Amino acid sequence: MGKTVHFLPDKVNINVEEGENLLNSAAAAGVYIHAYCGGDGVCGKCKVKIEKGRVSSDKNIQLTEDEHKKGYQLACRSTVIEDVEVRIPETVKTDGKVLKRKPKTTRSISARSLKELIGDWQVDPPVEKRFLKLSPPSLEDNIPDLQRLLKAIKKGCHECEIPNFDHPQLLMDLPFILREADWEVTTILLRGKKEEEPDRIIAVEPGNTTEHLYGLAVDIGTTTVCGVLINLNNGKIIAEASRYNAQIAFGEDVISRIIFSQRGNNLKKLQKKVVDTINEVIEAVCKDMLISPSDISYIMAAGNTTMSHLLLGLDPKYIREAPYTPVCSQFPLTRAAAINISAHPSVRLLLYPSVSSYVGGDIISGVHACQMHKSPELTLFIDIGTNGEIVLGNKEWMVCTACSAGPAFEGGGIKHGMRASSGAIENFHIQPETFDPMIITVDHNAPLGICGSGLISIISELLEAGVIDQQGKFKRHIKHERISKGEDGYEYVLSWAKDSFKNSKKGKDIVITEVDIDNLMRAKGAMYAGYMTLLESVGMSFSDLDRVILAGNFGNYIDLERAICIGLLPDIDRDKFYYLGNASLLGAQLSLTDHKRFRGRLLVSSLMTNMELSENPQFMNHYMASLFLPHTDMSLFPTVSEKLPE
């Protein structure tokens, strides 16, 4: 299905999916093309000539009729539909020489290994529907309705418990459902927590509804709530949706939400917001498939410790105060409806257990998904975000920790930082001679700011091109129209408003400042110091690692070489890196589909030893040593050493 794009004069090939944008393809191939407006089709800089094959392009006013005829297209407005050969026009410098081109090594982590990571699983969900034809009662056999049902279930070798009465509706409705359905009903059974525990009836429906058995896996992120609707009869994903967590209105990160929660009725307010968001996700996935939210028979959720607390209405106060104790780490099975989630009143919601205040259910779910707790390989599991969570170990032991990286990776604390939404600069190349930028924005809209992956790209490119030094300072001797001293010290203009906002549209210059670079260094320094501290705590080093698994949405957009270049990831064999995606959601999905895996989740949390870094002197030392690009100890980054300018 992939198509090959051959770039000239660089002579670089790249395989891309059909439909991939041509500017993105160039960026992914490490090929530089002038691009000032993020891909919006405004600056008209990214003209390329299609020499073989065809691309699908908008008609763009930036190109003359003549250029069109000669086969020129704007790379940013073209998508690859077949194998194609693309020539990038030569740039003639003021001295008349043609600009030399030097394609970069880029590396995104392949998802090919996902199956290998997550291992085998069965379609054998923790919830089961069973169709029963009951014999109607008679004077000779007039056992109570519930006992009649339990007896019929038991015939199928299931030991069953009577339902919990804090949800009395089931029993209240039972006699009427049985009679209206003429004693042919489908019962929804929840499997016991352990093999030997009896099942529990959670609902009884008239007729045979066994064909419709759905489950919802939800990742409750601080920023985004993602849901996946699964047909539990075959384990297939049938719909997905995600929404920004509506709690954002009350704080960007967990700390600000905890602070907010401490006033008045705000805890309830925060709970309502995340429930509202989950309900929107449910509505979205159900709408897609024309099913009713009440057809969902189980909800498996994972979130960080604070999100889990807020969802259940538990006060997160002491998560924030030393010594950082959550209310609980195993969360009780909850009726979704009891917290106002719009599901069938009997449907249960289960949250993945946490380990500590800052290593939450999202991490356990991720580790559970990739079966780290069953593998002999020494694995470093990393989730990069405002809080970076790190797990080190294998099937015999695991240590975990969280380090407060600050919000830089999510665009926070960055002058023109923003979340990875439309218009965020997410990719960046620099012309190593002219220092001209190639910027690519999310959705190819006019650049509005810089998101986390963009920031990593920018800083690694500036470093590699020698525009900034290893302390993150602009080299003072470079005179360039894009580099100047602004109110926050030296800065580089990524995008001038004039290039992106033609006509009457308002716009602003987007810059990266030394303060921004400093913030990124603190963020990546905290992560790296975290890896070092964990490894040291078990007497190991990076060379002992068999695998590094990146989890989280952030990992999706990360360029491995660049992340290593700035010192965010260790400089080890690239083949050891795996990318797991939204591991939290993946774990929830797998648990929802396979109850045997589901039961294993508690093993994961019980294997883990949590380490607090906040007052750990080793961590502080490693952190100080990491406030450098990539690190003060360059022997830790041999491949970066080689490619950095003297």
Next chain:
Amino acid sequence: MGKTVHFLPDKVNINVEEGENLLNSAAAAGVYIHAYCGGDGVCGKCKVKIEKGRVSSDKNIQLTEDEHKKGYQLACRSTVIEDVEVRIPETVKTDGKVLKRKPKTTRSISARSLKELIGDWQVDPPVEKRFLKLSPPSLEDNIPDLQRLLKAIKKGCHECEIPNFDHPQLLMDLPFILREADWEVTTILLRGKKEEEPDRIIAVEPGNTTEHLYGLAVDIGTTTVCGVLINLNNGKIIAEASRYNAQIAFGEDVISRIIFSQRGNNLKKLQKKVVDTINEVIEAVCKDMLISPSDISYIMAAGNTTMSHLLLGLDPKYIREAPYTPVCSQFPLTRAAAINISAHPSVRLLLYPSVSSYVGGDIISGVHACQMHKSPELTLFIDIGTNGEIVLGNKEWMVCTACSAGPAFEGGGIKHGMRASSGAIENFHIQPETFDPMIITVDHNAPLGICGSGLISIISELLEAGVIDQQGKFKRHIKHERISKGEDGYEYVLSWAKDSFKNSKKGKDIVITEVDIDNLMRAKGAMYAGYMTLLESVGMSFSDLDRVILAGNFGNYIDLERAICIGLLPDIDRDKFYYLGNASLLGAQLSLTDHKRFRGRLLVSSLMTNMELSENPQFMNHYMASLFLPHTDMSLFPTVSEKLPE
């Protein structure tokens, strides 16, 4: 502590408790004294002479100064305070002869054997308080609050489960309770349903509250709700209270309440009424002891199947309709607060399981209390009421049934019938020659009507005196001022208004009619036919019985000889009869105190086979044969045959 009363000229002794009323003592001894006003001190007929010893008496205007001096007292206004000799004045007949006196054999069943029946039990309740001193969290040990608590509990070798989240308040409050109490708390643990099941935390209280561990046992009767507050640290009853079930306003018996429940919102209304009643009982027992309802840690309740349904808000519709299936027979453990019982929000209420629509938790509780399911002795367990419940069996097997006796035993369907409340005629003797009455009312108030035990007394006395025949008809040849034809056929005047309501007080004549007698015959006939049918179903007869255990409030006031005389109880060796009292309450009490007994309750219901009598031809035959006093087959009643007039 007992005192002896020696009656002259009858030469009958009786041992009574100090403080017993003298008229009641005479009645219990089978000694006849004229008494027309029920014991209200109004008719002045019950004059007796105290010949030795003293009684404590009111000064009564019915006695002259002279009579006082001679040692006369009104028996009804005197209480026994020491051994005493009492002479009943001779009555001279119109023919000048002194009336002959013939004391009756009466027999109430002694409660001496209660301990023997209920067997051993331990103070080892299903709920436990445990005081814990937790080590406060530190950065080195910052496990979550709940896990810290669970760990501390586990040190005491208890496996513990996380609480159910449908009661989230516990977890919500936990961090604050722990910190405010400086990590010294008392946790209330609910033992697992089975030995191997983990305990469950139901509450956490600051400080050491282990000294205050209370439980409430409740019998939820159709008429009366009785509660007993128990100190679970030593098993001692510390307060008791009972209230009329406020559902009475919507129907006297279960059938009328089921009918009422089927309209509009009435099911909820009935639930609210019984909950209100339970709350009044709780308030009463707590007020007595100056404890708060929230100090009660467990509520164990027993009620018939309809009462259990109504308490939990389950629709009893199909209890009333053939083939009579209740919603369930095992009731789920319920948070008392979830049904608005004013208890600590975490306190659980457990209802005894039922067997069928008409053999309910009250019966299981009674059978459980007397350990029928553990005894080799063949036992007939009887609870007499509007519905008579009968259980037959031993530790190997049990059959049970219910027969609709009608409301006669509760005063229903009787012209002047009433419940056993103040002013109800509860005891009756007839002068065998003059047919003059000796009536004793509840509280010795002016007679307002006849309650169940009064009815049995009246009919057995009329039968034995030859006033009525074995078909329950007044003998037409007897001419007596008290016997005449009223609107309901022949009747006997038990009390004339003029004798009981002197001065300006309003009153009415209280009579017993042939229709009343007929109703009683149907009621006792149904019970007897029930015993016969059960015995026959297992190929046995009355002679096989080792024990007959009477349960229920009704049994409290029953005179064994009279009950046998009318054919309500079988004519077998009197020593085989035992009286258990409010067995339903007793079973709940024992379960509340001893969790090992508590676990055994399910064994009782599982051992029982229910038999429906409603369309059973054997039952109908036995019933027809029982519509006679005491029975058409007099060989079944040898001792009654002997004493009845030719």
